[in-house]
Amino acid sequence: MIPGSFAYHRPTSVSEAVSLLNELGEDARAIAGGHSLIPMMKLRLATPEHLVDLAGLKDLKGIRADGGDIVIGAMTTQHEVIGSDLLGAKLPILREASLQIADPQVRYVGTLGGNVANGDPGNDMPAVMMCLGAAYDVAGKAGNRRINARDFYQGAYFTALEPGEIVTAIRIPAPPAGHGYAYEKLKRKIGDYATAAAAVVLTMNGGRIATCSIGLTNVAETPLWAEEAGKILAGSALDAATVKKAVAAAEAITSPASDRRGTPRYRTKMAGVMLARALARAKARARA
Numbered sequence: 001m002i003p004g005s006f007a008y009h010r011p012t013s014v015s016e017a018v019s020l021l022n023e024l025g026e027d028a029r030a031i032a033g034g035h036s037l038i039p040m041m042k043l044r045l046a047t048p049e050h051l052v053d054l055a056g057l058k059d060l061k062g063i064r065a066d067g068g069d070i071v072i073g074a075m076t077t078q079h080e081v082i083g084s085d086l087l088g089a090k091l092p093i094l095r096e097a098s099l100q101i102a103d104p105q106v107r108y109v110g111t112l113g114g115n116v117a118n119g120d121p122g123n124d125m126p127a128v129m130m131c132l133g134a135a136y137d138v139a140g141k142a143g144n145r146r147i148n149a150r151d152f153y154q155g156a157y158f159t160a161l162e163p164g165e166i167v168t169a170i171r172i173p174a175p176p177a178g179h180g181y182a183y184e185k186l187k188r189k190i191g192d193y194a195t196a197a198a199a200v201v202l203t204m205n206g207g208r209i210a211t212c213s214i215g216l217t218n219v220a221e222t223p224l225w226a227e228e229a230g231k232i233l234a235g236s237a238l239d240a241a242t243v244k245k246a247v248a249a250a251e252a253i254t255s256p257a258s259d260r261r262g263t264p265r266y267r268t269k270m271a272g273v274m275l276a277r278a279l280a281r282a283k284a285r286a287r288a
């Protein structure tokens with residue numbers, strides 16, 4: 001289908017973009033890579049009268065270290081995430097997860113900011129960001145603020161962003177050198193959204209799990225941080241009985257929709273299978 005008509009705006013600064021979004025009100029939407037928004041417009045599930053393109057905002061580009069944090073501009077594409085040496089060294093889970101998003105054509109234009117701000121439970125990056133304890137820098141007419149990824153997602157397509165606010169950057173505390181990580185995603189075919197997926201970041205000490213953080217994708221209305229499951233694993237050697245308990249705790253917080261990817265029961269079980277696989281792979285990669 002063809003989208004409805006809209007006016008196109010191309011601001012060149014964050015303040016101009018924020019002013020435009022606030023002046024134009026609820027008829028306006030920010031557009032980044034357009035690879036979630038334009039399909040919605042074609043289906044007439046979104047009918048904005050104004051599109052405010054963030055592509056001209058140079059401040060929203062770039063990947064840099066800031067003390068112990070890594071800061072990624074919201075307009076950084078998924079392709080740029082995959083190619084970044086800094087991210088490859090400090091946050092390799094981002095490369096692993098990005099490579100499982102869609103296909104190269106989508107990743108050339110789809111942005112990290114769009115992926116985390118969209119609010120679609122099928123997006124892969126939100127659960128990874130919850131797993132990593134990331135925060136989103138946000139600009140709005142009232143000024144700038146920072147929102148933890150774990151507090152950001154409130155329902156399907158419903159986030160903590162106020163009208164007229166944009167995500168400017170994603171700030172991630174770099175896990176310690178030698179951490180283990182994995183993103184396991186079950187999908188029906190290349191380019192599909194997850195039936196279920198699990199992100200794991202852990203550290204080991206003397207053959208035992210020192211810390212473990214887990215995020216789950218597309219098994220509830222929002223991405224999930226499986227805090228209790230991570231706590232169960234801390235102190236263990238990742239033995240089968242403890243993994244089983246942690247998997248059960250993670251499965252217990254899911255409430256997936258029934259869709260063409262499977263029944264709720266199947267998708268919950270697949271979340272558990274993805275988690276067990278991610279734990280094993282993360283442990284194998286970790287250095288004590």
Ligand SMILES: Cc1cc2nc3c(=O)[nH]c(=O)nc-3n(C[C@H](O)[C@H](O)[C@H](O)COP(=O)(O)OP(=O)(O)OC[C@H]3O[C@@H](n4cnc5c(N)ncnc54)[C@H](O)[C@@H]3O)c2cc1C
Nearest residue numbers: 030032033034035036037102110111113114123124166167
């Ligand atoms: C065929 C196909 C397959 C796909 N498969 C996957 C997949 O497997 N996994 C996955 O995670 N994604 C998938 N996607 C989505 C893709 O990764 C999108 O690029 C991404 O979800 C949104 O990023 P975008 O830059 O395209 O955002 P846009 O489509 O431009 O925007 C999406 C939404 O976020 C808002 N927004 C964008 N940027 C900001 C910002 N900086 N601040 C505030 N709001 C903002 C927009 O207003 C809009 O509501 C797929 C897309 C396609 C077309």
